[in-house]
Each structure stands twice: as C-alpha cells, then as structure tokens.
Amino acid sequence: MESPAKHEVEENDPRPPFAATVSRVAVAQICLTVGYAAAEPAALRSLADIGARFVQALARSGASVAAAHGRTDANLLDLVRAMEELSLPRGFDGAFDPTRPLLGSSILRELMAFVRSVEEIPFPRPIRRESVRASVSPSFAQMGRETPFGHVPRWLPCFPEAWERSRREGKGRGDGREGEAKREMTKGVRLLGEGERVLPADRERVWFRLEYCGGSCGERKTKRISEEVEERGGKRR
Amino acid sequence: MNSSLGEGRHDDDSALTEFLASLMDYTPTIPDELVEHYLSRSGFHCPDLRLTRLVAVAAQKFISEVASDALQHCKARQAAPVKDKSKQPKDKRLVLTMEDLSKALREYGVNLKHQEYFADSPSTGMDPSSREE
Known part of the structure; x- marks a missing residue:
C-alpha cells in the first residue's frame, strides 16, 4: 500500500516517474520491431504500464511461491511456476498434467524459441543504477564475522561499525568519552558519503x-x- | 520406454542449461535496471542475473505478443472494404491505437477501455498523422 503523502507528491508532479518513462521507450522499441511505424501516446503509455504490471505480477507471484516454501530468495522453479500461473488464462501446453516436471515446462520452451527468433535490440542508452542495493548493509555471514551475541542469527545485517567500536572501547576504558567523539566523526563521514551517493534520479529542470x-x-x-x-x-x- | 523418457528429460535439461547460460550474453530490450527496480518493489529477491534476464525476456515476449495481435487487428481494419470512398483513410501507416490495443488485450484478460472523448494530448482531434509519438 502506498502512503497518502507519496500519492500526493506523485499527483502534484506533472512528470511521469522515471521507471515509467524508461519502460515506455522499451515498449516503443518492441512495437517498432513488431512492425509498427508509430503509436498513439495513450496506447503506448497503456502498453508500457501493462508491461510493468506484468513484471510486478510475475515478481509478486514468484516471491510468494518462494515464501510458501520457506525461502527468502526466489529461484528458477519459483519463477517458472509464477510464469505458468500468469499464462493460465490463455492456457499452455501440458497444463492438464499436475505431475509435469517444472523445468521441462512448455513456457520455458516457448521462451527459448522466442529468444532464438527475435533480433537482439538493446536499450538505446545506459541507465544509472539506483543505489538501493548499496544502502543495504551486508549480513554477518557475508562479512564472514561472528555475531557479538548468541541470540543474533548470522543472516542478519551487521551492526553499525561505530556501535561496535564504542562498545569495545566502553568495555576497555570504562569512560566512553573518546568513543563518543569517534562515533560522531564516523557519523559525519557516513553522512557525507550518503550525500554523495544519493543523487536524485530526476533533478529539477533549469x-x-x-x-x-x-x-x-x-x-x-x-x-x-x-x-x-x-x-x-x-x-x- | 523409460530409458527414452529419461533421455528426453536429459536433453531438456541440457537445453535449459544452455539457454540460461546464453542469457548472460543476451541483452533484452527491457533494461536490467528497470526489471530490477520492479522486482525489488514487489519483494522478489534474487542475486542471479540470469533470472532477471529471464523475467525481462518473458515481459518482452508478452509485450511483443500483445503488440503483434494489435497489429493484426490494425491490418484487418485497413484491409476491410470501405463503402464510402471519402471515409477511407489516406494514411496507410501502421499506428498502434487504443482501439486495437484494447481488442488485443481482451484475449489476455486485460480489460482496457478508452473514454470516448478523452483528450490525451493537446494535439488530439487534429490530423491523425501529426499526433503520433
């Protein structure tokens, strides 16, 4: 669910979101390869929106299948199951058999044929990647460290550096004055770093x-x- | 019988492995960044680039299927005989319109409706050849 504040912001902003613009260009390219010479803006927008919704429906379905099997990361089988689910309204080859092997699904075969038959047309411009992933700190297991407490599982993200350092120093010296100063310093550096990294994807026009x-x-x-x-x-x- | 079934499955597996490996070098029209954005918004988490590409290819296939269905509708409309010669469109270019798109999408279970007098851009209602994108 989107928060009302965000919705308001989107309504006030006359420009479409960056992702919608990118998907519109990609859909226009696909339409060109299919054989169209031009497109009505409304039709192109709708098709781009439906394409984005298709990806989101696929992702949501795949994620829920993975979650139903007790996994946080989705794998190929989840994705194939999600794709089969989405193509159920039209039907697909072998859908009658509940014991069919998922990896031999006719949908995967159709995708292979599609990739073979379609000419490869990449997106015209490089896109700046949003640094969403970078802001997620790695887990204890990824860093190869042990957790400071027994009850903290290793798959949780690491504690902040400053916190661990202050804890260590607090233990060693008794008074945490120096640790506090250091903590402030690292906080300053981190803020600066974030300021550099988080550039808004679309900036105001001049x-x-x-x-x-x-x-x-x-x-x-x-x-x-x-x-x-x-x-x-x-x-x- | 069983052995032939097993061989068939083995062939399927090797074809699938090959296909997934080929996706690493394949560049889909829908950029990885866009697909990753939508995947992360929907809670789908997977570090494997091949799966992202597979989603991109699936979406590309879906869109091109819809577009080619709409193209068939468009061609059929243009090829239909028109009684009144004055109403015959001069422009024979293939243009993706809302009409064709909604007809094509109906087959996929998407109900798309265009308001009768909806002006989607300032140029709506002008010469059709000048209001394309």
Whole structure:
C-alpha cells in the first residue's frame, strides 16, 4: 500500500516517474520491431504500464511461491511456476498434467524459441543504477564475522561499525568519552558519503527565458537572464 | 520406454542449461535496471542475473505478443472494404491505437477501455498523422 503523502507528491508532479518513462521507450522499441511505424501516446503509455504490471505480477507471484516454501530468495522453479500461473488464462501446453516436471515446462520452451527468433535490440542508452542495493548493509555471514551475541542469527545485517567500536572501547576504558567523539566523526563521514551517493534520479529542470525589450536595453536583458538563473539555482539549493 | 523418457528429460535439461547460460550474453530490450527496480518493489529477491534476464525476456515476449495481435487487428481494419470512398483513410501507416490495443488485450484478460472523448494530448482531434509519438 502506498502512503497518502507519496500519492500526493506523485499527483502534484506533472512528470511521469522515471521507471515509467524508461519502460515506455522499451515498449516503443518492441512495437517498432513488431512492425509498427508509430503509436498513439495513450496506447503506448497503456502498453508500457501493462508491461510493468506484468513484471510486478510475475515478481509478486514468484516471491510468494518462494515464501510458501520457506525461502527468502526466489529461484528458477519459483519463477517458472509464477510464469505458468500468469499464462493460465490463455492456457499452455501440458497444463492438464499436475505431475509435469517444472523445468521441462512448455513456457520455458516457448521462451527459448522466442529468444532464438527475435533480433537482439538493446536499450538505446545506459541507465544509472539506483543505489538501493548499496544502502543495504551486508549480513554477518557475508562479512564472514561472528555475531557479538548468541541470540543474533548470522543472516542478519551487521551492526553499525561505530556501535561496535564504542562498545569495545566502553568495555576497555570504562569512560566512553573518546568513543563518543569517534562515533560522531564516523557519523559525519557516513553522512557525507550518503550525500554523495544519493543523487536524485530526476533533478529539477533549469530553463532560460529570453525577453525582448527593445534595442537599447541589451545589458538589462542579460542581467535579467542571469538573475533568473540565480533565482532558480537558489531555489534548488 | 523409460530409458527414452529419461533421455528426453536429459536433453531438456541440457537445453535449459544452455539457454540460461546464453542469457548472460543476451541483452533484452527491457533494461536490467528497470526489471530490477520492479522486482525489488514487489519483494522478489534474487542475486542471479540470469533470472532477471529471464523475467525481462518473458515481459518482452508478452509485450511483443500483445503488440503483434494489435497489429493484426490494425491490418484487418485497413484491409476491410470501405463503402464510402471519402471515409477511407489516406494514411496507410501502421499506428498502434487504443482501439486495437484494447481488442488485443481482451484475449489476455486485460480489460482496457478508452473514454470516448478523452483528450490525451493537446494535439488530439487534429490530423491523425501529426499526433503520433
């Protein structure tokens, strides 16, 4: 469920989200390869939206199958099951047999044939990856460390560095003054690091307005432009 | 009988392994970043790039199937005989329209409806050749 605040923000923003724009371009490319020469904007938007919903439905179904089997990560079998589930309305070869092997599913065979038959057309531009994954700290098992407490399982993310350090120092010296100073320092560094990393994917546009005000006021014209740019720059900051 | 079944399964497995390995070099039209974004939004977590590509390929197949169905509708409409010659469209270009798309999607269980007088862009209602993207 989306929070109402987020919804409001999306409503106020006239531009479509970045992901929707990217999927529209990809869908337009697919339409071109199919044989279309052009597309109505509304039709293209709808098809792109439906494509995105298809991916999300597939992912949700796959994730729920994985969760039903007691796993957090989905695997190929979950994905095949999700794909079969999504193609049930149209039906597929071998759907009548409940004991069919999942890896020999006709849907996978169709996908193989599709990949063989379709020309490879990559997306025209490289896309900047959102650093969502980077912000997730690695688990104790991934770092190869032991957990400080017995009741903390190893698959949980590591404790913050500063916390562990202060704990160690607190134990060694009794007073945590130095540890506190260090903690603040590391906090500062981390904030700086995050500031560098988390660049908004879509930034505010800057535009210039040229106004004609007669031949004699060339200076005023340039001044006005620079003022406007400054004003916008100030707003952005 | 059993041995032949087993051999068939073995062939299937090797074909699948080959296919999955080939996905590493294949670049789907739907970019990995986009698929990963939607996967992570839906709670699907998998570090394997091949599965991401498989999802991308499945989505690409779905979209191109829908688009080619719509194309067939479009071609059928253009090929249909028109009694009134003045109503015959001059432009024979293939354009993806909401009409064809909603017809094609009905088969997939998606009910898409376009409002009768919906103006989706400022240029709606102008010459059809000038309002394409």
